[in-house]
Amino acid sequence: MNILYVSGSPRKTSNTDYLLKVALAETGGRLIKLTDYRIEPCKSCWFCQKVHKCVVEDDMTKLLIPELIESDGIVLGSPVYFNNVSAQLKAFMDRTWCIRDKFRNKIGGTVVVGRHYGFESAVTAVNAFFLKHEMIPANRGVCGIAFERDEVVGDREAVDSAKRLGKRILELLGLIDKKDSFFYNDNLSEQERSCEEKPS
Numbered sequence: 120m121n122i123l124y125v126s127g128s129p130r131k132t133s134n135t136d137y138l139l140k141v142a143l144a145e146t147g148g149r150l151i152k153l154t155d156y157r158i159e160p161c162k163s164c165w166f167c168q169k170v171h172k173c174v175v176e177d178d179m180t181k182l183l184i185p186e187l188i189e190s191d192g193i194v195l196g197s198p199v200y201f202n203n204v205s206a207q208l209k210a211f212m213d214r215t216w217c218i219r220d221k222f223r224n225k226i227g228g229t230v231v232v233g234r235h236y237g238f239e240s241a242v243t244a245v246n247a248f249f250l251k252h253e254m255i256p257a258n259r260g261v262c263g264i265a266f267e268r269d270e271v272v273g274d275r276e277a278v279d280s281a282k283r284l285g286k287r288i289l290e291l292l293g294l295i296d297k298k299d300s301f302f303y304n305d306n307l308s309e310q311e312r313s314c315e316e317k318p319s
């Protein structure tokens with residue numbers, strides 16, 4: 120299975136990465152850390168409207184977007200920062216604006232880790248990303264409780280939940296054989312398929 124696990128944690132020994140790896144152990148795939156890549160924030164230049172690709176020349180355009188398009192599923196992980204996702208993950212999500220018709224029907228998974236506050240709003244931010252891209256969220260998301268490095272290892276509920284996320288992704292991938300599925304419409308025009316909005 121071609122599942123891309125994306126970590127928005129800047130920590131080397133990261134709670135988020137730990138839970139992502141637990142899910143990855145179920146599905147296979149690849150874990151990337153956004154801090155290993157140079158990713159500029161979206162400039163809202165709208166050139167992508169005209170040329171159908173992002174004109175910012177960085178690792179997002181050159182390396183990550185091609186890999187994302189090839190994937191069957193994308194699991195986004197983030198530490199909870201001020202009740203939201205990390206700046207690294209937010210920049211990553213915004214930069215997919217230029218390919219918003221390319222993730223349709225991919226499976227989405229969510230992992231967030233925080234000390235105490237704001238899990239729901241961080242999960243909601245990731246779910247909004249999945250829904251905007253017309254992806255299929257695998258479940259309500261994994262929430263780990265941890266503050267210090269490695270602390271999430273002791274959150275057995277979160278570890279089990281990450282395992283279940285992996286299994287759920289496999290289950291959905293088994294169900295969604297895109298070519299045969301009754302809800303996959305290969306005949307949609309580019310315009311019908313597009314979930315883009317016109318700039319106001």
Ligand SMILES: Cc1cc2nc3c(=O)[nH]c(=O)nc-3n(C[C@H](O)[C@H](O)[C@H](O)COP(=O)(O)O)c2cc1C
Pocket residue numbers: 128129130132133134135136197198199200201202203232233234235236237265266267268269
């Ligand atoms: C800038 C910053 C903001 C944070 N904001 C929150 C928060 O709003 N809620 C919370 O529960 N924890 C918050 N934390 C704690 C982290 O979410 C926590 O340390 C988490 O385990 C980090 O995950 P990681 O090890 O994967 O990086 C914050 C930490 C930092 C550095």
